[in-house]
Amino acid sequence: MEIERLLTGGHRKAVSFANADGKRWVVPVNGMRLALAIYQPGSFKGRMLKRLLPLLWRIGSFRRLLHADIISCELAPSIYQPCAEAFKTDVLDWSLFGGTPSADSKATIQCDKDGCILGYCKVTDKSDIALRLFKHESSLLASLNSFEEMRGHIPQAFDCTETDDGLYLFIQSTVKTLKSKEVHRWTSLHQQFQSTLHRLTATPMKAAETDIFLSIRRLYDTYANVIPEELRGFVSDSARTVLAQMSNMEVSAVVTHRDFTPWNMIVSDGALFVFDWEYGIYHGLPGLDKCHFLVQTAFFEQHASPEAVIRLLKTHDDIGAMLLKVYLLDMISLYASRCGGRWTDSDYDLLSFRVRLLGMADNFDDRT
Structure with a gap:
């Protein structure tokens, strides 16, 4: 437009x-x-x-x-x-x-x-x-x-x-004023917001019925076809493996923002105010928003390498290999649906970055 x-x-x-x-x-x-x-x-x-x-x-x-x-x-x-x-x-x-x-x-x-x-x-x-x-x-x-x-x-x-x-x-x-601040690191305010959101919206259910599972299923069934050929096989194999692992799991599903980043929130009068919920889902998983915040700020603001991002994520005990894989596959699915196969240079750079993180996720739980 x-x-x-x-x-x-x-x-x-x-x-x-x-x-x-x-x-x-x-x-x-x-x-x-x-x-x-x-x-x-x-x-x-x-x-x-x-x-x-x-x-x-x-x-x-x-x-x-x-x-x-x-x-x-x-x-x-x-x-x-x-x-x-x-x-x-x-x-x-x-x-x-x-x-x-x-x-x-x-x-x-x-x-x-x-x-x-x-x-x-x-x-x-x-x-x-x-x-x-x-x-x-x-x-x-x-x-x-x-x-x-x-x-x-x-x-x-x-x-x-x-x-x-x-x-x-x-x-x-909005509650934004000129005194509102953007906070570009994970703080107790972010954790408190997420904890409240999880407590209020938690729903016990089968993982296979969650929005996040369906997102990865769409990636495997449909969107993998628009992933660049050199990355397609690995992404498809990873999605198939995670879907199989999730298929018999019971989870506590929660509302998930899916674009939980410093540029979609402000701190005003000591409280976090979060906007741009257009990609939000009712049945995501606890921790997905935290993964997104850490990965996006590392990529866009710190220009960190995948290895540095893995080291950062390992300092957070509430992030494990399975959560990281689910997060990365969901983001690849979301971006694939948005681009429809027309990957700009910046889109491709971010996709490649996420695929490299996905390749490191198998050994993520080894904290040494």
Whole structure:
């Protein structure tokens, strides 16, 4: 979806900039510091950009360094009005993230007023994304918000609707402020959140009936065909082995986020707030989210080798070989379903990294 479809001509001056991965942001210059809350960089360079842009955006040489442009625009009325109604206001400020390039790409709009972030609106022009992701996330959030202990730690879903011009919107709340922090290491807050989630949602069941088992089954039955040929045999064999091991197991299944990373959560007023539940499942396994947090931060932020990641994971006694294999196969399944065989260079690098970890998992329980 072209980002221009979400905008219309107007007098609001904004900076449009992109990164090397093709991700694009549009940030109005008035109130830019708050508007940039939508920009959540993981790299040092990105964090410096976030700090300097409100000060240096007027300087042409600085903008050229960022491949940034100054544009005049407004948010399209078909998006502005539903957001204003959801947040019960006549006037909104906004900023825009065009989304991560992928088959499931969707834009995200941050809605602000009077120096406060009111919430976020996800936007797509694909009906399948609206049904498969937006509706699913809305239902999952409603289910989790039925637990009083979860309220204030996850968004509330306000609206999931289609506009007259063929856009699909999903509007939700936030507690984010300028004082909110991203924490890029596993802490007691993360462990406490996961422990509460597990206690509230634990369901004894056969492993073969869980969402996580079905994900690996889909990988073996269908998605393995889109894995690059040089990796396909090993992934397929690993999936078959794990499915056989799980088939007679009884487990305590729990709601699992599946993208539990620093860029999908904040710490606000000393509490963890977790968003972007679109890939969440009702019946995952305890520990999968922790594996994901540790592996993703090691790969994207620390640029760690597979050997270094294995050493890191071995320092956590609650992570074992079987859990690691299940996690890696589920992630390979999820990414294979998203890419449909069209692996970008960055997708392939991450896939290869996960396959190398999978190859080391057999000896993982040897902690020497």
